[in-house]
Amino acid sequence: MKYLKFEELDNIQQELLNAAEESMKTHLFVDHDSGDYIGAALLTDKHDIVSALKLEDSASGKRCPEGIALVKANSMGYREYISIAYISESLSDEGEIREPCKDCRQMMEGYAGPDLEVILSTAKKDRIVVTSIDKLP
Numbered sequence: 593m594k595y596l597k598f599e600e601l602d603n604i605q606q607e608l609l610n611a612a613e614e615s616m617k618t619h620l621f622v623d624h625d626s627g628d629y630i631g632a633a634l635l636t637d638k639h640d641i642v643s644a645l646k647l648e649d650s651a652s653g654k655r656c657p658e659g660i661a662l663v664k665a666n667s668m669g670y671r672e673y674i675s676i677a678y679i680s681e682s683l684s685d686e687g688e689i690r691e692p693c694k695d696c697r698q699m700m701e702g703y704a705g706p707d708l709e710v711i712l713s714t715a716k717k718d719r720i721v722v723t724s725i726d727k728l729p
């Protein structure tokens with residue numbers, strides 16, 4: 593896999609990743625804090641950004657941000673998507689790039705098609721992978 597630096601992304605990709613990071617850092621509704629934070633930001637075909645954070649609560653468990661972003665964007669009336677940025681920070685791993693789970697990949701493919709651009713980043717944004725859903729390992 594080829595790693596990029598933040599500066600190598602284009603302006604829109606940088607903006608998208610920054611939006612995902614901002615969401616990740618919000619972690620507002622965490623009442624069951626596992627120390628595992630994820631943010632996602634979805635770029636629509638209208639060039640609007642819809643972002644979401646991972647929700648975690650003791651009643652219903654966890655919900656991934658990429659799924660929430662898709663549901664949120666859809667309920668706002670968006671139907672076409674260009675790209676999604678995904679960033680994670682965990683107290684238990686140091687600087688790993690993590691990937692969306694299987695359920696979310698299927699959901700993203702269903703909503704956005706297999707060639708949706710996916711931007712995966714470490715919390716520090718020092719290693720970034722740009723790929724598409726169908727090329728995720």
Ligand SMILES: [Zn+2]
Nearest residue numbers: 656692693696
């Ligand atoms: Zn997921």
